[in-house]
Amino acid sequence: MKGGETVNDEKLIGLFETRSERGIEEANRAYGGLCRSIAMHILSDSRDAEECVNDALLHVWNAIPPQKPQKFSAFFASVTRNLALNRYAANRAQRRGGGQVPLVLEELSECISAPESTEQVLDRMALHDTLEAFLKSLPPKHSKVFMRRYFSMMPVADIAAELNMRESTVKSILRRTRAKLHEQLEKEELL
């Protein structure tokens, strides 16, 4: 491989599998910025976000092998997101930080029962299947808006800018998609 040339996901995984430290460098070059932005959306603190991404890289390094993700970018982003959310929960306990999480949680509360409702046994497998099917049933544009907001925790303005839409359109898509998700969860008796 020529020097200075970045690698694709398959080759990245190959570097991790062969325990080449170049894998970490390349992963950071390829997706470090993206993952830092996800962490920032959650934590709104650059130092926390930086630490999060470094932790995520370590997690990924330790996970591969034996894990072999199909999409390295998605795997790295998921790990970063999870670590960032955990850190957010810890920060919240210490009354630190902010970011998009409170807004996102408030928006997602529209999709589910009122918090005061009777606790129900949550069938996580059924929820996973339902969510997966629901997201795949959406028009690609709507799915992108929804996933960028609720997976990557992007602000509405950033989504609008990236996808070349008005902010009002993004908000409208999010609102309609949340309503449809609520309907689907009700139909599947997951609420």
Next chain:
Amino acid sequence: MKEQDLLEEIGKVSEELIAAHALPDAKRYGEGGAEQSVTAKEQIVMSEKKTEYIKNPFIRALPAIAAAAAVLVAGVIILPKTGLMRTPATSVDSEVETSEITETSDFRLKISKAWMNVIPGAELEHSGNLDVTAELEYAGQDAAPTVWYGGFTLEKNGKLLYENVADGVQPEHFENPAAEPAENGAVIYDKEPEPLPVAYSAQGAVPLSILAPDLDAHWIQNEPGDLMLTVYCRVGSPAAEPITVTAPVTDYEVRDFEPTVALPDLNNWTYYDAKQLIQEAGLLVDKRSAYSDEIPEGHVISTDPELPAELAPGTYVRVIVSLGSGHNIIPVPNFTGMDWELAKTMADGMGLILGKNPVPSSEPEGTVLAQSIEVGTEVAEDTVIDLEVSTGSEQSEFQIRTFRIPFQIPTGVTGQFHIELYKDGECVETGSSFDPEYAAGTTSVAVTVENVADVIAYLVNDKTSAKAEIGICHLDAWDGSFSFDKEINMEEVFRQVTETGTSSADQ
């Protein structure tokens, strides 16, 4: 469910979905963001090479000379280790303008599609397959001859990259030795020959599907020069000297090669077995549910795409899983020996309806003695099951009693009268005639009833047959009681049936 649960579950959707829809372009994120990937770089290089190729004046002339001619030959014919090479008597090659087509080689090769499939993760010298769809056209004046296809070679800058040429009409079977990489990274394979006859269709063209596997894709894409394919044919006879047609391969697209996986028909499999098989094949499952009268609950009704099929990795397979018939099917329990009240409660809870049929029996009253549907029979919700329930007595359930119903006779009434009793519209009893002047102030009629009965009593004037209703009498054989539905006014009744009423002065 809490919103945090939903947020967490969104983070667990498939990597496919995350990669496709959740992540913006990493290149937007500057330092530490992604630079062009190798694949993208390769595509850019390929694109640049195509541009250079088109600018080359010689190359620009080729289309005019060879029309859309380009042949890639699929299949490799083993060459013996002796290195016997084909020396065609007639050939058309890249160094000769193809407009000089001889009488015995009035053929043109037209490529309709060409792909360079890059195999991810493969060693460089085996990293690509060249896959081409082409047609061999006969452009001569005579009727199109039969052509025996004899293989192909692939070269670049005069260096042989791939060779698969038949040795003759009845080629020997050659062994398949290991590949011997050439210095330039080219790979030569010896494989079993494929001397298939190729007949022309009415359109005068023969489709050819050509595959040159295990090439050094990186070298091919980046090495300057033209990729030239030569196809070998024997015209008119399998013993004829072979001719060759050579043309450049242009405009082939580079793409990642994705081997397909085969899935069998999964209909009627259990969902969990089907899901496991699909996921083990590197495919993704999209579960849906539907009612079915034929397919048992939890089993697969159908899939989309329909199986069996060859699918690319990462493909979603929609699996429709049966929820059963949609009607609750209930096995009939054993009510026999149970108390009727308990059986009723149980049936209510199960969605069954019970009918009670009292039966004389020495068993304690209310005991279920028998049921109309066998234990264990599967029935639908709301099915009626009749139960024979003990009355607690072996005696008949019927009580018969004879009543004597008295009627008051007012004074001052003359004439002859009698009383009739009707039950269900029929006269069941006719009392004796009486003369009120001589009666003792009352008369009575005897009637026998079973269990409980209502009878209507009428007063009839024997002379005029005038009839007037006295009233409805309810008789209960069980306890021996009887009573009228209203207070009886016998004077009025007599008045109705006499011409002169109760007064007998005028008679």
